[in-house]
Amino acid sequence: MRFAKWTIYSALSGLLAGLSATVFLYSLDAATRFRTAHFEIIWALPLAGLLIGWLYHRYGADVNPGTNLILDEIHDPKKMIPVKMAPLILISTVLTHLFGGSAGREGTAVQMGASLSDQLGRFIKISSSERKTLLMIGAGAGFGAAIGTPVAGVVFGMEVLRIGRLRLIAVWESIVACLFAYSTTLLLEAPHSTYPRFVMPPPSFLLVLATIAVGVACGGCAFVFVWLTHSLEHLEKRFIRSPVLRPFFAGLLLAFLFQIPGAKQFSGLGIQSIQSAITQPAHWFEPIDKALLTILTIGSGFKGGEFIPLVFIGTTLGSVIGFWLNVSFSLCAAIGFSALFGAASMAPIACAIMGAEIFGIAVLPYALVAGMIAYFVSGSRSIYVRQRVEGKFWFLGRDS
Numbered sequence: 001m002r003f004a005k006w007t008i009y010s011a012l013s014g015l016l017a018g019l020s021a022t023v024f025l026y027s028l029d030a031a032t033r034f035r036t037a038h039f040e041i042i043w044a045l046p047l048a049g050l051l052i053g054w055l056y057h058r059y060g061a062d063v064n065p066g067t068n069l070i071l072d073e074i075h076d077p078k079k080m081i082p083v084k085m086a087p088l089i090l091i092s093t094v095l096t097h098l099f100g101g102s103a104g105r106e107g108t109a110v111q112m113g114a115s116l117s118d119q120l121g122r123f124i125k126i127s128s129s130e131r132k133t134l135l136m137i138g139a140g141a142g143f144g145a146a147i148g149t150p151v152a153g154v155v156f157g158m159e160v161l162r163i164g165r166l167r168l169i170a171v172w173e174s175i176v177a178c179l180f181a182y183s184t185t186l187l188l189e190a191p192h193s194t195y196p197r198f199v200m201p202p203p204s205f206l207l208v209l210a211t212i213a214v215g216v217a218c219g220g221c222a223f224v225f226v227w228l229t230h231s232l233e234h235l236e237k238r239f240i241r242s243p244v245l246r247p248f249f250a251g252l253l254l255a256f257l258f259q260i261p262g263a264k265q266f267s268g269l270g271i272q273s274i275q276s277a278i279t280q281p282a283h284w285f286e287p288i289d290k291a292l293l294t295i296l297t298i299g300s301g302f303k304g305g306e307f308i309p310l311v312f313i314g315t316t317l318g319s320v321i322g323f324w325l326n327v328s329f330s331l332c333a334a335i336g337f338s339a340l341f342g343a344a345s346m347a348p349i350a351c352a353i354m355g356a357e358i359f360g361i362a363v364l365p366y367a368l369v370a371g372m373i374a375y376f377v378s379g380s381r382s383i384y385v386r387q388r389v390e391g392k393f394w395f396l397g398r399d400s
Helices: 002-037 039-058 067-075 085-098 106-120 128-147 150-159 171-187 205-239 245-257 271-279 285-298 307-324 329-345 348-359 361-377
Strands: none
Touching (some): 002 039, 002 085, 067 106, 067 128, 085 106, 106 128, 205 245, 285 307, 329 361
């Protein structure tokens, strides 16, 4: 009886995540196309920031923590997540991308999937622990549906909860939710991003060294990215008291920075640059520039998440390292694609699986090795401050 009941609940959770992800992906695609055709709209980014800041200050202060609020509720359920989280994060993320902010989309998909899944709990009688399950599978389903990687979504929902421990809980429920979410996006022909496939090079000692180098570089980059993002948030709260004005001033600075020759490619998601880094070596300055512009965007209150920017940084960083070491820059780019976000989100296993779903199963061993190295090098700071640390080096018998 419980099995049948939770199969239905999970399917409904996945359907909600899939529908919201589809609406989001279509909206994001339209916003990106319009901005690309009318890049002068970038000058309105400060006004977009002002509107986003005002919306959250006036109507969304209780949901402003975003993904961290969801993690809090999973760890210690207290009250239902307000239904306004989904439309607020959808509108603010589309505004961020429409006017050129350098942000991602995983945060939005996770928040919509989890918050809508939580609303499902309003109509069914569930316990506190069962509500945790709904939130977790909704978050994972949203992640997998938006990126197009349902298997990674199953693992991400479990792995992102705690640093240092992957607890296999609600596995069946997660599988059902992620499959329904992803199938919904396919049925509705949601515009998922696609990436070039490449010919895998034969294994070699130099390729192993390159994999280690990419892992170390991605781990160090994740540490710096997370530290700078959180530091900027603290500095802005200290010197700019009004949360409405923080994204306004950041948007003003970003609008001027995007006028620098060559900076246009760093606005929005930057999918074309990610695709290009797999087919031809990236330039050394690309991961640096994207990181700085993303830190300024996300750290100042614009919405969207860090996934695609971190994928951009990791992919171009891997491409550069592969070119310098004279090994397959395409494979190194694919490794960096998953390793950097895995380290920054403390979910290296889910992200290695994501890399395999996108580039092929042959990438998995390299992605997993680089991802785990990056995870250990990055320290215990995460883009999600509400993750619980249960000992990053638990298998050695000590905490991080």
